[in-house]
Amino acid sequence: MGTKKKLLFVFNPFSGKAQIKNQLLDIVDVMVKADYEVTIYPTQAQGDAIHKIEMEAGDYDLVVCSGGDGTLDEVVTGMMHREKKVPLGYIAAGSTNDFATSLGIPKNMVKAAETAVAGRAFPCDIGAFNGDFFVYVAAFGLFTEVSYKTSQEWKNVLGHAAYILEGAKCLHDIPSFLMQVEYDNVRLQDEFIYGMISNSTSVGGFKGMTGKDVLLDDGVFEVTLIKKPKNPIELNEIIASLINLVDDTDMIYSFKTSEVRFTAKNTIPWTLDGEFGGDHEEVVVKNLCKAVEIMVPQGE
Numbered sequence: 001m002g003t004k005k006k007l008l009f010v011f012n013p014f015s016g017k018a019q020i021k022n023q024l025l026d027i028v029d030v031m032v033k034a035d036y037e038v039t040i041y042p043t044q045a046q047g048d049a050i051h052k053i054e055m056e057a058g059d060y061d062l063v064v065c066s067g068g069d070g071t072l073d074e075v076v077t078g079m080m081h082r083e084k085k086v087p088l089g090y091i092a093a094g095s096t097n098d099f100a101t102s103l104g105i106p107k108n109m110v111k112a113a114e115t116a117v118a119g120r121a122f123p124c125d126i127g128a129f130n131g132d133f134f135v136y137v138a139a140f141g142l143f144t145e146v147s148y149k150t151s152q153e154w155k156n157v158l159g160h161a162a163y164i165l166e167g168a169k170c171l172h173d174i175p176s177f178l179m180q181v182e183y184d185n186v187r188l189q190d191e192f193i194y195g196m197i198s199n200s201t202s203v204g205g206f207k208g209m210t211g212k213d214v215l216l217d218d219g220v221f222e223v224t225l226i227k228k229p230k231n232p233i234e235l236n237e238i239i240a241s242l243i244n245l246v247d248d249t250d251m252i253y254s255f256k257t258s259e260v261r262f263t264a265k266n267t268i269p270w271t272l273d274g275e276f277g278g279d280h281e282e283v284v285v286k287n288l289c290k291a292v293e294i295m296v297p298q299g300e
């Protein structure tokens with residue numbers, strides 16, 4: 001009768017066109033066959049997963065979550081609120097699966113469930129953002145004007161940035177933010193239309209963000225900052241380098257760092273993992289190296 005391993009399965013029933021509905025039985029079956037006693041919890045509201053994980057994860061050997069970026073963000077945030085962390089499996093169900101792809105987690109939900117129960121625990125870097133947390137991307141500008149929920153657009157963030165810039169009829173249509181940015185021994189001041197701090201191979205594929213350079217457990221983030229174009233030539237230069245994914249313009253800063261501070265005169269809206277992250281005058285982002293263990297396929 002030995003005591004069985006316990007698994008908490010938290011999922012957003014509405015993520016990605018509610019695709020979990022057709023897969024739930026098979027997913028739970030995989031978990032049970034792996035000898036887990038499974039507790040199933042469909043999230044009941046926004047923010048629910050944070051609380052659930054923070055309060056109850058300690059009662060389990062493994063937490064598995066399913067949903068989009070928003071759900072993963074909430075589950076990781078809840079885990080970060082805990083002293084004792086529990087390994088986390090992720091079954092992506094949203095419209096964008098940048099992060100799951102970065103980790104090599106299968107797109108197929110049942111295969112992802114197999115990875116969750118039989119994979120390898122990978123200690124992954126997590127972002128601290130003022131008092132909050134993010135899993136793979138914090139950003140300001142461009143997107144903050146559009147709905148946070150049209151996550152399709154996060155599929156190719158920089159491609160979408162190019163699209164928005166092309167749609168701007170004149171330079172004044174593009175909101176820009178005067179900011180001081182400090183990292184390592186560098187301090188720069190400039191006017192930016194977009195900024196992104198990321199820990200993922202497929203948010204950018206751009207500049208210093210090439211596949212082989214990006215490691216999710218190296219203690220540093222990739223930072224990309226796009227300067228405000230002062231004339232149509234500069235605008236075209238930015239668009240061209242976003243579309244071609246080449247590092248051939250001084251209109252874009254890109255660097256790696258474990259800590260960066262942004263200071264602005266006015267509050268600026270940010271997004272964390274594609275969800276609204278609040279308005280901030282000052283933002284300090286720190287890389288919390290290997291803070292949460294995420295289950296990835298053996299051999300990844």
Ligand SMILES: Nc1ncnc2c1ncn2[C@@H]1O[C@H](COP(=O)(O)OP(=O)(O)OP(=O)(O)O)[C@@H](O)[C@H]1O
Binds near residue numbers: 016
């Ligand atoms: N029962 C619920 N009712 C309303 N909102 C919920 C519920 N459960 C979770 N949410 C919220 O829905 C938001 C979106 O969730 P999630 O990111 O999982 O799905 P998605 O938007 O379909 O995915 P993606 O953004 O990757 O396309 C999250 O902020 C989450 O907190």
